[in-house]
Amino acid sequence: MEWKVVIADDEAPAREELAYLLEQIPEVVQVIQAAGGMDAIKKVKEHSPDLLFLDMEMPDLSGLQVAEIIHELSPQIKLIFSTAYDHYAIEAFKLRAFHYILKPYDDNDVFAVFRELRRINESTAAAGAAADVDGSKLQQTCSVKLALEIEGGIKYISPKDIIYISKEGKHVQVHTREQAYEVVYTLQDLEQKLESYGLFRCHKSYLIQMDAILELKSWVNGAYNVTMDDKQQSVIPVSRNYVKDLRLKLEI
Template sequence: MGWNIVIADDEEPAREELIYLLESSEEVDKVTAATGGMDAIKKVKELAPDVLFLDMDMPDLSGLQVAEIVGEMNPQVKIVFSTAYDQYAIHAFKLRAFHYMLKPYDEEDIAMVFRELRKIQPQNSAAAATALGQSASIKTSVKLALELEEGIRYVSPKDIMYISKEVKHVEVHLHDKAYIVSYTLSELEQKLEPYGFFRCHKSYLVNLAAISEMKTWVNGAYNLLMEDAGRSTIPVSRNYVKQLRLKLEI
């Protein structure tokens, strides 16, 4: 059984783009569109969705107003705010927002939401159930196979600092050396997430244990300072900052 989702956005292009991205996922069972705040409340009453994607700026009711009403009416609904502006983020999380996305969206934004949903409600996703089964069988001796011209090099996940997507290939970065691999970044994310790796940017996957600092950058984004030999700097997209801090900090 997949996710039942309602989208509330009065701008048709943004609404249709989000519908397209969501319906492209095998984890989604149903997507229903609402054209404004009142329509969103009505559809939440009728459909009791798992997730409500909620635009902040709508003509009848704001996203914050809708979130307050929905929170009282059906607190089980996970609210994902979506907006072109990041100044609403603090207010959104005060209302217990599940996630916060900035327009324009991309596939990785949606994937991030589903990853977090699977962690709290894994029974709603067949894909998550498979992942959990795989996690249960993980052994500490398992290593990542890097196919090189001279053969195969086996690398322990703890020795990988980060992974980057370059223009035409993906590179696995160890403490003082990088290897070009045939994997996609998404494949490596799936393989390494159980070992403490986090997708902090559409082009980067980092080992949480290899992060030494997080420095403020511009427009709410951050840079990570890694513990490799070159003290590499890795960007963190604004959408991922909150989840990264939740995973990284005690």
Template sequence: MGWNIVIADDEAPAREELVYLLENCEEVDKVTAATGGMDAIKKVKEQAPDVLFLDMDMPDLNGLQVAEIVADIHPQTKIVFSTAYDQYAIHAFKLRAFHYMLKPYDEEDIAIVFRELRKIQQPNDTAPGAPSGTSSMKTSVKLALELEEGIIYVFPKDIIYISKELKHVEVHLYDRAYHVSYTLTELEMKLEPYGFFRCHKSYLVNLAAISEMKSWVNGAYNLMMEDAARSSIPVSRNYVKQLRLKLEI
């Protein structure tokens, strides 16, 4: 059974774009659109959605006001704030927002949300009853890189980061890189169980290969990677909090 979703946005183009993106996700069963804050509350009461995509800036009730009411009437609903501005982020997380997206968003932003939803839906590998040998299987598998001259197999731990420029995706090892036919989203799904994190729309990094995080501008950061070139990888503001939660003890 897929996700039941309500979208609340008073701007028709943004609302229709998000409906389109979500309706093209196989994991989604139903998408219901609301045109404002009061309408969002009405739709939540009617639909009891799993997820509410909530615009911050609406004329009747803003996103924070709607989130407080939804927390009372249907606390199980996960709230994903979507806005063109980032000044609401601290307030959003104080309200235990599940996720926070900055407009304009695309398929990869939606993929990140569903990756996080899958985590709360699927059991841990270490849960009781998990097949024995799971950990050893993870350390023995390799990623197949199909190249013109054949197939190269690499351990996930040997990958430092993965980048995308235009339509070209490159897998970066310590001192070399390979053009591959995978999409960045495909590699994210394959490698997420092996300690990889999507820190930017164009970058996927191996958490174990990060040596430093440096402040940059407007709340963004750069990661210093442990490859031969000491590569610097940007971290989008949307992902800084999640990254620190995964990286730090």
């Protein structure tokens, strides 16, 4: 996959810094700089980029105003907002931003954008390959179960029946809609086993099933809580470090 990128920022040093970081990424084949909001719209029309890095505060048009126009012109472009202030995050995600990074730029934050792009491309390719698998192989894939040791035997659970997994002290529990099972696995073991089945680490002590999320609510200090679709409608904490990735994976 190759990507063309437009950077829109009225501050030349910030544009140059971001351009330098983007040029370190092998898949980035072209970086076009725009000196403001109107210039960004012009460059998008001229170059049809795959990604647009948008500064939030520019003198002619704000990043949010540019985003609304770009959505009309080229809805397929992925928008990444960049700003020195984190209070724009909610507005950015309302406009279906692909990512949101803070200034001064951290190379890990910039590279994380492209790690997510690669992950999406790999998932799309895998889905296409799965469509070509014959019926018997597909049936085998769908029958995979998580084996839990219980008194007197083994309990088999479909990964999709897991609502969340919790760790308290040294004890790890797998929670379904009706029941919780204490397991010998570590949380890290389960994260690796179940990542491809929709389980997401939202906290150092929790994995949650994406399909079982009912509601996301802000809590304190940038953290959130999710309400899960189990019998108790359990409320699970989401650490501030995981909120952005959760929303990117959860929302369309």
